[in-house]
Each structure stands twice: as C-alpha cells, then as structure tokens.
C-alpha cells in the first residue's frame with residue numbers, strides 16, 4: 001500500500017538511536033571512562049567490559065520502565081553488576097557512573113542523514129520536538145553538543161515528566177505543552193514497544209525506524225483495528241515521502 005501524505009504539524013522524535021547515535025557514542029564515552037579508571041590494569045579488555053556492561057544496562061532499563069527499580073538503583077547496579085561479573089575491584093560504581101555520564105553528552109555522532117532531514121522539515125515549518133526516556137541534564141547536553149539544538153522546539157524527558165515511554169502521560173504532556181493536536185502529530189522512534197506502541201496506545205500516528213538500509217517505506221496494515229497509522233522506515237530520509 002502506498003502511503004498517502006497526511007497533514008502533520010508536529011513531529012516528536014525519540015533521541016537515542018533515532019537522532020543521536022547512542023550505540024556509537026556510548027562506546028566512546030565508556031572507553032574514555034574505562035581509561036580514566038585504569039581498568040585495563042585489572043586484566044580486563046575494554047571490548048569485554050563494554051559487552052558485559054551493555055547486557056546489564058539493557059536489562060536494568062527494562063526493569064526501570066516496569067518501575068521495578070529506581071533511577072538510583074539503576075545507576076549503581078549497572079556498574080556494580082559489571083564489576084562483580086568481571087572481578088573488577090576498588091572502583092566505586094557510582095563514581096564510574098558519574099564519569100560515564102559526564103563523558104556521554106560530550107559525544108556528538110548522529111545517525112545518518114539526521115541534519116539533512118531536520119533541515120528539510122524545518123524549512124517546511126514542522127514543529128520538531130524530542131520525547132526521550134532518559135535523564136534531563138544528560139539528554140539536553142546531547143542535543144547541544146551534537147548540533148541538534150537549533151532545530152528542536154521542545155525536549156521532553158521521562159525524568160522531567162516522571163513517566164517513561166510507553167506510558168501515555170509523557171505523550172499527553174508533550175502534545176499539550178506544544179499545543180499540538182493528536183491527529184496532526186507523528187512520533188518517530190526506533191523502539192517498537194516504547195515509541196511505536198506507546199504513541200499508538202495514546203492515539204497518535206507513529207513511524208517505526210528500523211535502522212536498516214534494506215527496508216523500504218511501508219505503510220503497516222493495522223491488524224488491531226486501531227485508528228492510527230504506523231509507517232515502517234529503514235532510513236530517516238524516507239520520512240520525506242510522507243512529510
């Protein structure tokens with residue numbers, strides 16, 4: 001089915017791994033923290049450390065979304081569990097976390113084609129916003145250091161709104177604060193459950209960014225008989241066909 005152009009006015013982007021290349025940036029931020037704490041002197045290679053950390057971090061974020069762990073626990077446990085598993089001694093998990101969070105927003109890699117897309121959308125007078133699960137200070141710094149800031153109208157973080165995506169409160173808050181209408185809003189994100197089902201559950205259309213050059217723009221049939229549309233895109237510039 002060929003997607004027809006729809007009149008959107010407000011676009012809500014996820015930040016991590018949709019605009020800001022979280023994977024690449026977190027790798028470099030962790031590498032620099034790893035060096036600052038001299039972890040290689042404990043016979044652990046950086047690649048192994050990063051793999052173990054990523055595993056624990058991923059599962060703790062999932063617990064956080066289910067409200068099973070607090071922000072404070074998440075911060076401590078993602079390093080504590082990595083240190084325990086790799087037998088790394090003498091480093092305060094919270095201190096390493098602080099170091100990593102300091103390094104993280106200094107990184108500036110964006111996903112391919114982001115600035116070109118935002119330039120295109122800005123010229124067409126769309127209101128561009130960010131709705132992100134993450135800590136307010138960190139997410140704002142990322143937007144600044146990567147050069148996204150001039151394009152972005154407002155940034156909404158789960159920490160500020162106190163409910164992470166896919167909870168409807170954060171979408172509701174974002175829509176109201178930007179004076180948007182649900183029917184004229186589009187959420188763009190790389191996470192099916194968090195971004196796409198979150199937006200659809202709240203009642204706005206969504207574009208699912210799958211990060212694969214092989215995927216062409218697709219207009220997904222909605223089997224659940226919901227009124228909203230889901231677009232599937234492999235690359236961000238495919239949004240230009242619908243916007």
Ligand SMILES: [Mg+2]
Pocket residue numbers: 014015016017018189190191
């Ligand atoms: Mg994401």
